[in-house]
Amino acid sequence: MLIAIDLAMILVKLVLIVIVVMASLLIAMYATYAERKVAAVLQDRRGPNRAGPFGILQPVADGIKLFFKEEIIPNLSSKFLFILGPSMAMLTAIMTSAIVPWGDTIHLFGRDISLQIADVNVGILYVFAVVSMGVYGIMIGSWASNNKYSLMGGLRAASQIISYELAMGITIISLLMVTGTLSLKEMVIQQQQGAWNVFYQPLGFLLFLICAFAECNRTPFDLSEAENELIGGYHTEYSSMKLGFYLFSEYINMFISSVIMSTLFFGGYDVLPFVDESAWGLSQNWMAIIGLAALMIKVVCFLFLFMWVRWTIPRFRYDQLMNLGWRILIPLALLNMLVTGLVVLLKMNHWHF
């Protein structure tokens, strides 16, 4: 045999996949609850507090409700694509979590287990590929609904994602010039040893953040589901759990983009910036767990930011959205890239012109 198949490794990876998928579903579930609570708090309301203590069973109740709703597929819709749409939105949302380094390696059962499903050496490009696939779910679903409002929502989503992906890509280029690697694991290790990337790329981070909002179709960029213009936008015709999938994939996307932002700019599972954690003298497993917890804290902060912004800012007008994307973000990203390139070159040349 040319390739020795390590059964134990496959098992470990399978277990990791199940854990990661389940955890991201669970976190997305409670993100819906958190969203409603945050919205309530920001608007001086109380939020859900009937299902269970403090309403913590609310997402379960919502899920059960969606499952028991009548499932309507419009007569003139393209049935296969109609079902494919939400499935794809969900699939691409979950797929991104495969390459995220959730923590350092832990030592269990005599093996070193990396808390990352796959350390792909094109890591960040994979994220980009999968995230841009996410809009296919919206487009396919909106087209298959055979409803003009849905289609308008889908069109908006597509053009918005294309516009903001450009700025995001250019931002990533400048980040890559600093790190010199595409692998997320490598980036985290670099940030553990040096400083977090946000200190090198503050403007880059800001641009990335704004683009992430747009990629997740979150308010202020939720033009594709603008209720007051397009009824429900791309999911006008959807009902039952298919609608649930669309709504849910938004929260998973939010979670994943929070993770990606923490990993790219805030050191991933690095606990504190400018601090050498290995000097704490904790065992490897403890460090991995603390690292995972640190990552989760960062993610929760980002999720809160997502919600905070959503409940503060009204939706942009479409021309404002395009102006912001093409005439502000892209030039700024280009400028950022130029300056970064200059500094990186200067540094390689030991600060001689």
Add this chain to the structure above:
Amino acid sequence: MQALTNRAKLVERKPMNLLERLYLPAVFKGMTITFGHMFKKRPTINYPEKKRPFSPVFRGLHILNRDEEGRENCTACGLCAVACPAEAITMEAAERVPGEEQLYHEEKYAAKYEINMLRCIFCGLCEDACPKDAIYLSETFAPADYQRSQFVYKKEELLIPHPIHEPDAYKKALGNRVQRGKVNQ
């Protein structure tokens, strides 16, 4: 044109500068405002667990009063029905027969007494019209129901609980309002 007040402000419609076109300063300003709202006191109360006190002049569902021995006060004189601007009250009178002295305060009583709560405007004129201290507006409101017919309240629903047999329920139904009425008399 001369301004009517000195509060009028001239709207500036100059094109936005770069900082404004970035939206970010305005966004941050808005975010500080919403963040401040996180620490504000919330005016909502958890309703079924906690209830707000009624105002002493609140006019809710009607009750038909009894005297201290539990006899019905109403003599079916019909003054409340006449006073009612919404014509929500109907009644039928009957004569008390010997042996019913424990039930009715006077020789005449209301055999049937109905108030249509969908017609009622809770103005309290029936309460003012009653010469026998028999009808009061209490501190509860009509609960929701599925049928219109359920909103026609019969005598059984309107009568106050017996003061001797069910003293607690009687006190609760009495509330503060009936005493206030007594002071007025």
